[in-house]
Amino acid sequence: MASHDLIERIRARLDELNRSERKVADVILQDPASATGMSIAALAQASSVSEPTVNRFCRNFDAKGYPDFKIKLAQSLAGGTPYVSRNVERNDGAADYGDKIFGATVAALDDARRALDAKRIERAVDYLIQAKQIHFFGLGASGPVAQDAQHKFFRFNLPVMAYEDVLMQRMVAAACHTGDVVVIISYTGRTRELVEIARLARENGAVVLGITAPDSPLAKECTETLEVTTPEDTDVYMPMTSRMIHLALIDVLATGVTLRRGEDFLGHLKKIKDSLQATRYPAQ
Numbered sequence: 001m002a003s004h005d006l007i008e009r010i011r012a013r014l015d016e017l018n019r020s021e022r023k024v025a026d027v028i029l030q031d032p033a034s035a036t037g038m039s040i041a042a043l044a045q046a047s048s049v050s051e052p053t054v055n056r057f058c059r060n061f062d063a064k065g066y067p068d069f070k071i072k073l074a075q076s077l078a079g080g081t082p083y084v085s086r087n088v089e090r091n092d093g094a095a096d097y098g099d100k101i102f103g104a105t106v107a108a109l110d111d112a113r114r115a116l117d118a119k120r121i122e123r124a125v126d127y128l129i130q131a132k133q134i135h136f137f138g139l140g141a142s143g144p145v146a147q148d149a150q151h152k153f154f155r156f157n158l159p160v161m162a163y164e165d166v167l168m169q170r171m172v173a174a175a176c177h178t179g180d181v182v183v184i185i186s187y188t189g190r191t192r193e194l195v196e197i198a199r200l201a202r203e204n205g206a207v208v209l210g211i212t213a214p215d216s217p218l219a220k221e222c223t224e225t226l227e228v229t230t231p232e233d234t235d236v237y238m239p240m241t242s243r244m245i246h247l248a249l250i251d252v253l254a255t256g257v258t259l260r261r262g263e264d265f266l267g268h269l270k271k272i273k274d275s276l277q278a279t280r281y282p283a284q
Contacts, residue, residue: 006076007032009061023047024057036074037107039114040066067115067229108241109248123224125256127207132179133159137169142185145246152254155272166193173197178205187242189216198222211249
């Protein structure tokens with residue numbers, strides 16, 4: 001059944017649920033929009049149940065887990081302003097939409113923090129620390145994230161480039177060699193060109209790291225993935241929370257590489273930072 005029927009499905013099956021699962025359903029149905037911004041711990045606490053109970057409830061409604069359930073729940077809400085944000089209504093004032101956007105971002109970042117897979121982060125850092133050169137690829141809203149990654153990673157004394165043009169990405173992938181690392185950033189993981197580029201880069205010996213949706217076409221072509229799941233349908237709404245999570249993951253990877261380089265590398269980072277002093281007025 002389509003995801004937009006999820007709320008009605010929950011209402012229709014209330015009598016089938018056990019006592020604990022009914023508590024979860026009651027909290028969700030009371031305010032579905034707020035539920036999409038809750039972490040699993042927050043929903044469990046609001047329902048006075050355990051986190052495994054919440055997960056069991058989600059699976060009862062054909063979701064792979066809580067993050068997947070929240071996406072389906074968000075898609076089932078008819079509200080929101082198309083092409084802007086599912087959290088914002090047309091008649092919201094600045095105080096309303098400002099609070100909603102910040103609140104949704106904080107909630108999404110907290111969910112991503114809880115879902116962070118430390119082993120995958122370590123494996124990604126392993127690849128990056130051994131890279132001969134690194135290429136960051138992103139299209140659309142992911143393009144600025146790729147540029148931010150280049151700004152962070154050039155400090156590591158490695159050739160680092162960011163590309164937002166799909167033809168350049170394809171040519172770079174074709175020119176890759178063993179020892180190159182390509183990092184592809186895509187929230188949906190369904191952009192045909194990026195899936196083909198990932199395949200091309202791997203065929204030429206590169207390691208391909210994906211910051212993308214789990215089980216997406218792109219994820220299946222990557223050497224390793226850092227999975228990003230947020231209740232944000234970017235087919236309808238402007239990318240907001242997903243972009244912030246991508247930026248945070250780039251910071252996590254850059255920090256991991258810095259720590260692996262050890263204390264001896266801090267002098268190099270200090271030299272780069274000190275080079276900016278002459279460009280600034282003294283702090284007041």
